[in-house]
Amino acid sequence: MGKTITEKILARAAGRTELTPGTFVEVTTPCPTVIAPHSAMDKGAGLILEWGARVFDPRRIKIVDGHYGATASHNAAENRRIMREWAVVMEVPEENIYELGRQGIENMVAVEQCWPLPGTCYFQGVNGHISTAGALGAFASALSYGTAGYLLRGRTWVKVPRSLKIVVTGTPPAGTCQRDVSEYILGQLGPSGAVGMVLEWTGPYIDRLSMDGRFAICSQALFTGAWTAIMNPDRTTIAYAQARTTEAFEPLVSDPDAEYAAVREFDVSRLEPQVVPPPKRHIVKPVREVEGVPINRGFIGSDANAWIDDLRLAAKILKGRKIKRGVILNITPGTVTILKHALDEGLIRTFVEAECVVPTPNEGMEWGANTPLATGDVCIATAQTNYPGRMGSNDASIYLANPLTVVASCIEGAIVDPRKYL
Amino acid sequence: MPGYLRGNAWVFEGILDVDWEICPYSLVRDLQRKGPITYEELGRYCMIKVDPEFPNKVRKGDFIVAGHNMGYGHDHDHACMAIKGAGVGAVLCESAAPYFLRNSIDHGLPVLEIPGVAGAVRQGDEVEINLERGLLHNRTTGATLTCIPFPKFIMEIIEAGGLYPMLRNLVAAGPRRLG
Numbered sequence: 001m002g003k004t005i006t007e008k009i010l011a012r013a014a015g016r017t018e019l020t021p022g023t024f025v026e027v028t029t030p031c032p033t034v035i036a037p038h039s040a041m042d043k044g045a046g047l048i049l050e051w052g053a054r055v056f057d058p059r060r061i062k063i064v065d066g067h068y069g070a071t072a073s074h075n076a077a078e079n080r081r082i083m084r085e086w087a088v089v090m091e092v093p094e095e096n097i098y099e100l101g102r103q104g105i106e107n108m109v110a111v112e113q114c115w116p117l118p119g120t121c122y123f124q125g126v127n128g129h130i131s132t133a134g135a136l137g138a139f140a141s142a143l144s145y146g147t148a149g150y151l152l153r154g155r156t157w158v159k160v161p162r163s164l165k166i167v168v169t170g171t172p173p174a175g176t177c178q179r180d181v182s183e184y185i186l187g188q189l190g191p192s193g194a195v196g197m198v199l200e201w202t203g204p205y206i207d208r209l210s211m212d213g214r215f216a217i218c219s220q221a222l223f224t225g226a227w228t229a230i231m232n233p234d235r236t237t238i239a240y241a242q243a244r245t246t247e248a249f250e251p252l253v254s255d256p257d258a259e260y261a262a263v264r265e266f267d268v269s270r271l272e273p274q275v276v277p278p279p280k281r282h283i284v285k286p287v288r289e290v291e292g293v294p295i296n297r298g299f300i301g302s303d304a305n306a307w308i309d310d311l312r313l314a315a316k317i318l319k320g321r322k323i324k325r326g327v328i329l330n331i332t333p334g335t336v337t338i339l340k341h342a343l344d345e346g347l348i349r350t351f352v353e354a355e356c357v358v359p360t361p362n363e364g365m366e367w368g369a370n371t372p373l374a375t376g377d378v379c380i381a382t383a384q385t386n387y388p389g390r391m392g393s394n395d396a397s398i399y400l401a402n403p404l405t406v407v408a409s410c411i412e413g414a415i416v417d418p419r420k421y422l
Numbered sequence: 423m424p425g426y427l428r429g430n431a432w433v434f435e436g437i438l439d440v441d442w443e444i445c446p447y448s449l450v451r452d453l454q455r456k457g458p459i460t461y462e463e464l465g466r467y468c469m470i471k472v473d474p475e476f477p478n479k480v481r482k483g484d485f486i487v488a489g490h491n492m493g494y495g496h497d498h499d500h501a502c503m504a505i506k507g508a509g510v511g512a513v514l515c516e517s518a519a520p521y522f523l524r525n526s527i528d529h530g531l532p533v534l535e536i537p538g539v540a541g542a543v544r545q546g547d548e549v550e551i552n553l554e555r556g557l558l559h560n561r562t563t564g565a566t567l568t569c570i571p572f573p574k575f576i577m578e579i580i581e582a583g584g585l586y587p588m589l590r591n592l593v594a595a596g597p598r599r600l601g
Contacts, residue, residue, distance in 0.1 A: 022535070022570045023573075024570070024572065024575070026575055047590075051590060051593045051594075053600070055599075056599065056600065127497075128496065128521060141520075142497055142521065144497040144499065144521055144524055144525050144528075145497075145524070145525045145528045145529065145585070146524060146525075148586070148589075149585045149586070149589060152589055152593075152600050153600050157575060157576065159520075159523060159570075161520070191437060191494060192491040192494070195490055195491045195518070195519060195520075196518065196519065222521075225517075225519055226520075227520035389447075389448065
């Protein structure tokens with residue numbers, strides 16, 4: 001009987017010929033692991049120091065300062081200092097440290113550098129949105145509380161998950177993009193649609209999607225109760241990986257007769273731009289149902305939509321226009337590399353002339369560390385989540401939408417269907 | 423007997439979110455401002471959004487019984503800490519959110535996914551669990567269910583009271599570099 005890509009990857013990582021879903025196995029990976037100053041000490045890194053112990057291999061640790069940017073809040077300066085001291089004691093090589101000026105959102109830097117390899121497991125300290133790396137045909141998971149356990153021994157345990165196959169066909173109409181595809185489909189699955197499972201994204205829509213679009217789709221798995229997301233590597237994936245890494249890799253793919261918990265098919269050819277109103281994450285609506293809601297803050301960023309394609313979409317509508325007075329629009333490129341591309345293409349100039357704010361690449365506004373919200377603020381954002389208090393005040397509201405909707409709404413000061421601008 | 427637990431069942435319905443039903447995140451944020459938080463402190467907030475008296479009523483070693491998507495949401499481990507701090511011996515559910523399951527076991531709190539448990543265990547039933555054999559026995563009704571057993575490398579974590587107590591013992595006993 002056939003196996004899924006996930007079952008094959010975990011079997012290889014566990015040194016077994018095959019695995020049964022639901023069982024526990026110990027796994028290793030040749031890939032590096034990213035930790036970050038905002039969270040590393042909470043997840044046990046400090047204990048390693050306290051015990052006088054050492055990490056299993058300092059060359060396989062990457063430190064990425066991806067959550068703070070230039071913020072003065074969140075104890076950033078002190079946590080940065082503590083992280084560097086730890087890195088020195090553990091002998092993490094300097095070239096493995098991505099400090100400010102060299103940084104980006106951790107998940108995005110990881111895939112830009114191709115640290116996750118097709119056919120491997122990839123582990124990161126925190127942040128379930130590391131599912132992003134699944135687009136490289138890797139099984140990607142956060143270690144969370146168990147981070148230091150992995151850093152000490154170079155292995156961790158997993159409970160082998162089942163997979164839910166998603167087949168996406170059709171071409172979304174102008175004005176909609178990959179964000180709408182994933183919000184619509186995840187909304188249809190619901191908060192318990194895929195508990196503990198791996199979302200395996202397939203179909204002609206995925207095959208035609210750029211790597212950036214694939215990363216973005218994979219970043220959003222957890223709102224269905226799913227563990228992570230994955231895609232079967234194809235020529236696009238292999239070309240991307242070969243251009244960025246000299247590490248050897250051996251891709252794995254699902255067998256045609258692999259067993260899935262369910263198979264769900266979606267045709268996106270009649271999709272409309274989607275919005276997720278506050279306070280619940282899983283109620284997804286077409287934009288026309290929330291048009292007219294006044295907004296005074298906007299955000300384009302996070303590992304859902306801080307890719308160069310997202311910045312290009314935003315610039316398309318912003319060029320030659322200004323956002324409404326009273327609105328602040330924060331556009332944060334995901335990594336320093338993406339910022340450089342955006343500069344080359346004149347996108348940053350377009351944003352600045354439109355009177356937007358362009359912070360240094362980081363997670364920033366997504367979690368309230370840059371341009372936070374105050375009582376009564378209403379924000380439209382490409383962020384990952386909208387729960388009260390996420391971006392600052394508990395009494396601010398966050399609507400989630402695609403980058404076109406965010407920009408169009410900031411021009412008018414109210415939620416609008418972006419298609420009128422195209 | 424290692425891996426053998428016995429207690430009374432506390433049954434909860436619906437999706438239990440780590441940042442709300444299990445332990446409200448805003449309370450955790452307020453506590454964190456004062457410094458590191460203990461299991462016991464968080465235990466006082468366990469399930470209070472569903473049953474405000476739960477922390478006072480639950481007895482050490484009792485079980486939480488839930489349906490699908492136990493521990494839904496972000497990989498915030500304060501929820502597991504709250505459950506452990508309240509004295510709960512194990513969580514028995516139809517299915518668990520994956521980061522809740524990982525974090526709970528790493529904190530030394532067993533979480534068992536047992537198909538049929540929500541229908542086979544009622545409020546107050548006396549239940550026995552054998553972690554190493556993957557068995558649940560409802561002493562009140564006589565029903566028995568099976569689930570995936572915990573292998574040795576998971577039992578080591580549970581028996582030590584969590585991943586870090588286990589690793590501290592290993593580090594104290596052995597070389598500086600374990601991997």
